[in-house]
Amino acid sequence: MTLSPDTRNDRLRLLVLTPEYVDFLWYRAMLSRDPEIDPDATWCPDLIDCDDLIRNASFDVIVWDCVFHGGSESGFLQYLTVSSEDKPVLALSASPCEEKGPELVAAGAADYLCRQAIDGWSFCRAVKCLWYREQLSASAHGQLGREVATGFINRDLFFDRLQQALLRAERAGHRLALLHLNLDDFRNINETFGYQKSDQLMFRLAERLRHKLRRVDSLMRIGGDELAIIVEKVEDSLDISQIIRKVVEALDEPLTVDGQSLVVSASLGVATYPEAGDSPEELLRRANRAMFEAKRDPGTSYRFYDRQLHISAGYQLRLEADLRNAIRRKELELYYQPRIDLATEEARGVECLLRWNHPERGIVGPEEFIPVAERSGLIVPIGYWVIEQACKRLQESAELGFPGLVFAVNLSFRQFHDRKMTETIFRIIFNANVDTSLLELELTESAMMHDPDYAQRCLRELNQLGISFALDDFGTGFSSLSNLQHLPISLVKIDKSFVQELGNSADAEHIIRAIISLAHSLQMSVVAEGVETKGQLDFLRQYHCDEIQGYYFARPMPWNDLVQFLTRQNQSACLQK
Numbered sequence: 001m002t003l004s005p006d007t008r009n010d011r012l013r014l015l016v017l018t019p020e021y022v023d024f025l026w027y028r029a030m031l032s033r034d035p036e037i038d039p040d041a042t043w044c045p046d047l048i049d050c051d052d053l054i055r056n057a058s059f060d061v062i063v064w065d066c067v068f069h070g071g072s073e074s075g076f077l078q079y080l081t082v083s084s085e086d087k088p089v090l091a092l093s094a095s096p097c098e099e100k101g102p103e104l105v106a107a108g109a110a111d112y113l114c115r116q117a118i119d120g121w122s123f124c125r126a127v128k129c130l131w132y133r134e135q136l137s138a139s140a141h142g143q144l145g146r147e148v149a150t151g152f153i154n155r156d157l158f159f160d161r162l163q164q165a166l167l168r169a170e171r172a173g174h175r176l177a178l179l180h181l182n183l184d185d186f187r188n189i190n191e192t193f194g195y196q197k198s199d200q201l202m203f204r205l206a207e208r209l210r211h212k213l214r215r216v217d218s219l220m221r222i223g224g225d226e227l228a229i230i231v232e233k234v235e236d237s238l239d240i241s242q243i244i245r246k247v248v249e250a251l252d253e254p255l256t257v258d259g260q261s262l263v264v265s266a267s268l269g270v271a272t273y274p275e276a277g278d279s280p281e282e283l284l285r286r287a288n289r290a291m292f293e294a295k296r297d298p299g300t301s302y303r304f305y306d307r308q309l310h311i312s313a314g315y316q317l318r319l320e321a322d323l324r325n326a327i328r329r330k331e332l333e334l335y336y337q338p339r340i341d342l343a344t345e346e347a348r349g350v351e352c353l354l355r356w357n358h359p360e361r362g363i364v365g366p367e368e369f370i371p372v373a374e375r376s377g378l379i380v381p382i383g384y385w386v387i388e389q390a391c392k393r394l395q396e397s398a399e400l401g402f403p404g405l406v407f408a409v410n411l412s413f414r415q416f417h418d419r420k421m422t423e424t425i426f427r428i429i430f431n432a433n434v435d436t437s438l439l440e441l442e443l444t445e446s447a448m449m450h451d452p453d454y455a456q457r458c459l460r461e462l463n464q465l466g467i468s469f470a471l472d473d474f475g476t477g478f479s480s481l482s483n484l485q486h487l488p489i490s491l492v493k494i495d496k497s498f499v500q501e502l503g504n505s506a507d508a509e510h511i512i513r514a515i516i517s518l519a520h521s522l523q524m525s526v527v528a529e530g531v532e533t534k535g536q537l538d539f540l541r542q543y544h545c546d547e548i549q550g551y552y553f554a555r556p557m558p559w560n561d562l563v564q565f566l567t568r569q570n571q572s573a574c575l576q577k
Helices: 021-032 047-056 073-083 097-107 120-149 155-172 186-193 195-212 237-252 280-294 307-326 366-376 379-399 413-417 421-432 445-449 452-464 480-486 506-521 534-542 559-576
Strands: 012-017 039-044 061-065 089-093 111-114 175-183 218-223 226-234 255-257 260-262 266-273 301-304 332-341 347-358 362-364 406-410 439-443 468-474 491-494 525-529 547-549
Touching (some): 012 021, 021 039, 039 047, 047 073, 047 452, 073 089, 089 097, 089 120, 097 111, 111 120, 155 175, 155 218, 155 226, 175 280, 195 218, 195 226, 237 266, 237 307, 280 301, 307 347, 307 366, 332 379, 347 559, 366 379, 379 406, 379 413, 413 452, 421 452, 491 506, 506 525, 506 534
Parallel strands (some): 012 039, 012 061, 061 089, 266 301, 347 406, 439 468, 491 525, 525 547
Antiparallel strands (some): 175 266, 218 226, 255 260, 332 547
């Protein structure tokens, strides 16, 4: 197939991720010798620059040297494909193709070359192949837009695309979802505006939906008033919920037809592979059946062919919608779990834990709503709200006669996606006018995996302000020891999974002793989480753990209960003196 001038880019826009400038020059020189390529190549040797380039510039192909990553090849490759909106990635490394190629291609790379076997011909061939494939994909998307605009309907093409998507899902072991969307009262729209204007409405709706969808998803018109969306690489009901939410948001916004603003509604039917079938005909038939079920409800609505998925996705969508209003309605509340100093058995600090007092469901536990907050991005504003509340209580605790009490707040990995994180935390602390040495931020390794260099820079900046850091769930990650050497961490928390195995597992005892010894050798304090029995307490005291946190001394509690708890502790300490 020959690309026409209006669909072909004149220059190849190439992003080269390699720490070595000489390698960048080598790749560029090989491409420059090819008469069909006029490369516009950008060299990126730094992870922070990589994030900025991908977010703010546009590239046709990414050449990635596998030594360039943030601690995990597969994790960095996943980040590349998502952040670049599925731009093709050509992976390079020293390993032979048969050893490394299948692994990286399965993880998301478009192609793989062994550096030792690269020559000008093979490198140019691989890059051109990916470039032309990307241009053909963009051309196909443009053609689909023209088909919708002209009212073109080709069910054979739709079934072919769905069949190919099903084959990909079967090979990769992924799930797939088919959304069948039917506009409500389309006959009245036709009678009011005419068929040509109605087609324009469908085109504008399709264009709006396409901007909401991922590049991997396909959108086609399969009837006069019907659209189909093929959603690939579905992990769980949350993925489908997010797509449905985007479709509903697109439908909520008015469309303009013939100068008139028009609000439309639609009924959505959802069928998933493999639950609802493994052929295009089965999936469409069952999505169609679910769509007619949705017609029973007024306004824009949806139904799943699979009842359990319908219940799960609907619950997640409602939970997310409620969570968006929770801060404004003052439904969120902090609970506080004391951290007890083993030397004095007094509260050294508290961990601030989020609870949601839902008006209908009552107290909703964090294990239920935090994943929804993480996936939707709501955890970022919620996280800043938690820091604000912790600073407020820190100030109150000093006024109530509990000076020196440390307040620990969990940082989400999503907050490291916010490029204004340090600036926002600076502002919160400045406005609160608190002793920053009493504010401790807890983070996990996963919080730093997205962009380790940026995370380290943020932590250093906050540490200069006086804030201390704790590494949460220590011992459960793969790179904890190396992270400890490079981060301004003053405390580690032993994960409760090890503590609760004390008395049952010799391995758990060895691990806990090793963690305490290592942390102390690095001048760090140790907190053990999940302490519930005297046996666990005695073991931790024997091996000089600094603090404990768990039900043995205190459960998480509201602020007023914490004040009473601290008051009783003070009174008890006075009596002992």
